[in-house]
Amino acid sequence: MTATTDGFGYPRHQIRRIEGFAVAEVEFRGKPRAMGPSSVAIGEGVVYVGSRADSKICVIEVRTLKLGDCIAFAPAGAGLASAPDGLIYMAATKELWATSGAPPVGISAADKAIKILSASSPTKLVPTGKIPLPGSAEGYAVDNAHGRFYTNLEETGQTIVIDVKNRNVVAQWRSCDDPSGVAVDNRRGFVFVACGDHVIVLDPAHEGKVVGSVMAGAGVDNIDYTQETELLYVAAQDAAQLTIARVDHKGKPLVLAVVPTVKGAPSVVAGEDGRAYVIDPLGGQILKVEPINK
Amino acid sequence: MKNWFRLRTMRVSLGNPQFCAVAFILVALAYGAASEFTVKPLPLPGAHGVVMLDYFSYDRDNRRLWVPAASN
Numbered sequence: 001m002t003a004t005t006d007g008f009g010y011p012r013h014q015i016r017r018i019e020g021f022a023v024a025e026v027e028f029r030g031k032p033r034a035m036g037p038s039s040v041a042i043g044e045g046v047v048y049v050g051s052r053a054d055s056k057i058c059v060i061e062v063r064t065l066k067l068g069d070c071i072a073f074a075p076a077g078a079g080l081a082s083a084p085d086g087l088i089y090m091a092a093t094k095e096l097w098a099t100s101g102a103p104p105v106g107i108s109a110a111d112k113a114i115k116i117l118s119a120s121s122p123t124k125l126v127p128t129g130k131i132p133l134p135g136s137a138e139g140y141a142v143d144n145a146h147g148r149f150y151t152n153l154e155e156t157g158q159t160i161v162i163d164v165k166n167r168n169v170v171a172q173w174r175s176c177d178d179p180s181g182v183a184v185d186n187r188r189g190f191v192f193v194a195c196g197d198h199v200i201v202l203d204p205a206h207e208g209k210v211v212g213s214v215m216a217g218a219g220v221d222n223i224d225y226t227q228e229t230e231l232l233y234v235a236a237q238d239a240a241q242l243t244i245a246r247v248d249h250k251g252k253p254l255v256l257a258v259v260p261t262v263k264g265a266p267s268v269v270a271g272e273d274g275r276a277y278v279i280d281p282l283g284g285q286i287l288k289v290e291p292i293n294k
Numbered sequence: 295m296k297n298w299f300r301l302r303t304m305r306v307s308l309g310n311p312q313f314c315a316v317a318f319i320l321v322a323l324a325y326g327a328a329s330e331f332t333v334k335p336l337p338l339p340g341a342h343g344v345v346m347l348d349y350f351s352y353d354r355d356n357r358r359l360w361v362p363a364a365s366n
Contacts, residue, residue, distance in 0.1 A: 017339045023364045036364025039349040047353070049362055062356055086349055104348055222349065244331075259331045269352045269359070277359055279350060284341030286350075286361060288334045 018060060020067040024053040026080065028105045035080070038104075041087035041096060046122045048096055050084030057084055057098070059123050071125050073098065073115070081110035086140050090164055092147055094120050095128070099137040099151070108136045108154065116167070131167050133160070139182040139194065139222065148204070150191055152179035159193055159202065173208030176200060181222035181267070183232070190251045192232055194220040199234050201251040211251035216243040221266035224276070231256070235278045237266035242278055242289055259289055341365050 023036035039050035046068075047060045055078060058070035074082035080102040088097050096117045101109035113130040114137060120126075135153030142149050142164065149162040157179060161171040176195035183192040190211070191202040197220060201212035214232070217239020224233045225247070232253055234243045240263045245253035264282040271277060278287040338345055338361065346364040353360060 015336070015339055021364075023366075025366065032366065033344075034346050034364040034366045036346065037362030038346065038364065040351045040360045040362050042351055042353045042355075042360070047360055049360075051362075053364065062353070062358075104346070257331055259333060261333065267348075267350070269350055271352050271359065272354065272357065277350070277352065279347040279361070280335070281345055281347045283335065284338050284343060284345040284365065286336040286338065286359070288336055289331050290334075292330050292332055 016065055018065055018067060021049070021051055021058065022053040022056075026105065033105065035083075035102075038102075039084055039087045039098075041089040043089045043096070043119055044091075044094075044122050048087055048089065048119075048125070050087050050098065052080055052083040052102055055083045057087070057096070057117070057125060059125070061123070068123055069125075071117075071127075074100070078110070080105065080107045085109070086137070088140050088142055088149070089119065090142060090149070091144055092164055094118065094122075096125060097140075097149065099140065101136060103138060112136055114151070114162075129167075131162060131169075133169075134172075139180050141182040141184040141191070143184045143186050143189065143191075145186040146189060146204075148184075150182045150184060152182060152193060154178070159191065159208065161204065161208075171204070171208060173202060175202065175208075180220065183223050183225040185225060185227050185230075185247065187227045188249070188251075190247065192223060192225055194223045194234065196220060197236065197239075199223060199232065199253070201247065201253065203251055212247070212253050214243065214245050214253035214255060217241050219266055222268065224268055224270040226270045229274065231270070231274070233268045233270050233276045235261060235265055235268040237264050240265065242268060242276065244276070261287055261289075338363055338365075 021037045035052040041048045055074040056070040059068040073084045085099045098115045115130045117125040118128045135155040137151040140151045147164045157177045159175040175193045181194035197218045198215045202208045203211045216234035217236030219236045219238035232245045242259040244257045265280045275290040350361045
């Protein structure tokens with residue numbers, strides 16, 4: 001079934017729905033599931049959206065909220081293993097880096113690599129190469145201050161570090177079995193890796209040594225961190241909670257709050273003024289979590 | 295050292311009133327911290343039931359949350 005589209009942008013509390021994306025249906029665990037826009041990266045005056053329905057990456061102009069050009073990331077018939085998974089914009093090099101596969105439905109990447117597209121002209125993406133990886137990438141974060149990109153390798157339970165400018169893998173650390181989300185403290189360099197029911201803190205200054213850890217409940221996926229407040233946000237879908245922890249100068253997280261959410265809410269992004277947003281796929285909604293004094 | 299040992303004993307002894315008091319305070323503090331946050335649902339327009347959501351992102355420059363989504 002092909003439905004209408006579904007990419008959404010929220011200017012504050014006004015919700016705008018941006019139309020024009022393909023949606024395809026696949027069977028997952030015996031039930032039909034819609035596949036469509038599934039990843040987003042914030043560029044310069046534009047937003048890049050990856051779609052698993054047709055393996056395209058599309059550009060949306062931030063000012064007009066209009067859908068612009070789309071380019072083929074992989075042939076449409078190549079399947080979900082070749083479709084775009086995570087997207088991240090590298091401001092230092094004006095590039096869009098992309099992983100592939102569909103981890104939410106258990107499909108690993110067909111090509112174990114990071115694909116790179118030039119965004120020198122923000123509205124015209126041009127493929128320029130790829131970085132081969134020794135495993136399937138899962139989760140990502142960029143440290144723009146130090147020019148480092150971090151991702152996890154599913155198969156080996158490692159976190160790897162890539163130099164953004166020369167595209168070389170410069171370090172490879174054992175993190176945990178089944179690592180998922182990654183976040184980074186651009187100022188102090190700490191790297192946070194989600195490990196099922198907890199998050200560990202790695203210190204790049206000491207060869208990726210684990211310097212801290214915080215329990216967050218079962219079912220953690222993508223995590224986030226804000227260096228302005230030094231707060232780490234961890235949502236857990238099985239535990240139905242959001243853990244908010246302050247990270248001290250040694251990299252040790254101290255839990256400030258455990259906020260009840262809902263079952264099936266696995267990922268969080270941090271906003272401003274202490275706000276955070278948690279996805280709730282089962283409820284078809286976003287949960288906005290904010291301090292009461294805001 | 296002896297006091298430290300007592301403290302450890304207290305931590306693992308569920309029948310100990312001191313342990314219960316400490317546990318109660320910790321739980322109260324935890325609930326107190328949670329109650330300092332509100333959780334507001336923002337329904338996605340056009341969503342009916344389960345929606346495929348994966349990566350999403352906050353644009354600090356424009357104060358916008360971008361949520362790619364797909365539904366049947």
